[in-house]
Amino acid sequence: MKPNARERLIEGTRQLLWERGYVGTSPTAILARSGVGQGSMYHHFDGKPDLVLAAEQRSAELMQQQIAEAFAVEGTALERITGYLGRERDVLRGCSVGRLTADPEVMADDTLRAPIREAFEVLHEHLRRTIAEGVAAGEFAGDLDVDEIASAIAAVIQGGYALARAAQAVEPFDRAIRGVLSLLRVSAPRAN
Template identity: 65%
Template sequence: MTGGTSDARDRLIEGTRQLLWDRGYVGTSPTAIWKAAGVGQGSMYHHFDGKPDLVLAAEERAASEMQDQVRRILSGEGPAYDRIAAYLLKERDALRGCPIGRLAADPEIAGDATLREPVRETFVVLHECLVAAIEEGKAGGEFRDDLDAAGISYALSAVIQGGYTLARAEGSVVPFDRAVQGALELLRLATHEGR
């Protein structure tokens, strides 16, 4: 594959990824993809079997980036609370929403097991990394022994995804930021120092 061909494929994937994030599956038309990627119609069909194949590639790229980021933050060094706080407080575009979470609400993607898989897998990775961090915190005496790591993990994921929804509904990042601060306060209360 030549550099130009590879570049066109990459631009198609990236253009589709951005369109999916902003418009969803139905709003991501082939014409919009060609325009966003700056390529001709034939380029899309040269590299992909059609829109679903290209959407899957775009989803896989977004999922891979998010999974890498989750692993890097939550599996790093330092106290478990600090790592979880770093994940919750990382810079996000709260009004744009989560590039993966928004796909979970898209009926075209949610209704197709193949297109849903990168979304599902990303939330599994997030859950596993949060559970591991919480369990490490429990083992190190940072969190209370009776803390339900799986339940807390799901609650923290729900705070982020729900925070995006609240921010978009309000047209302000304030609900998102307050939800994150509330979650951190509850998590702090689960530490031995927070009692």
């Protein structure tokens, strides 16, 4: 079944936001990308900000779904974190959620910023809980602050995209991920 107009508008807007940000997501571009008519757009949404919010919420939901799946698997804490960091990503495209932190229009509006903030909070909570489990299991050093390590890992992902895009190569992203994982690994308490 062909997705309905509302779905096509959300997905078209989501892709445009991801590639071009708020200013580049003009109503004209949304209609062209979604293949729906102007009347349909204003039937389903109050206007661009309303549609942008729905598109952001969709990106945030998808990110939260991927997080939930990656952390639900069986395995050690390091295996689950490695699984999430290593999941299939379109690195040079960047993160559909994180990309919007560079967007002045989205950042200046608390309503448009909320889905981004919440998606990062969900990631932080999963990382923090998994790291705490790893510390309890003796996988990681006991004197680490779990919130600090969770923030460092989340930052490596987002910053890895920036380094990769600057180089137009995936390698700096992969290298940063391997780097933080190796630091986590060597933090394991060694037998005396």
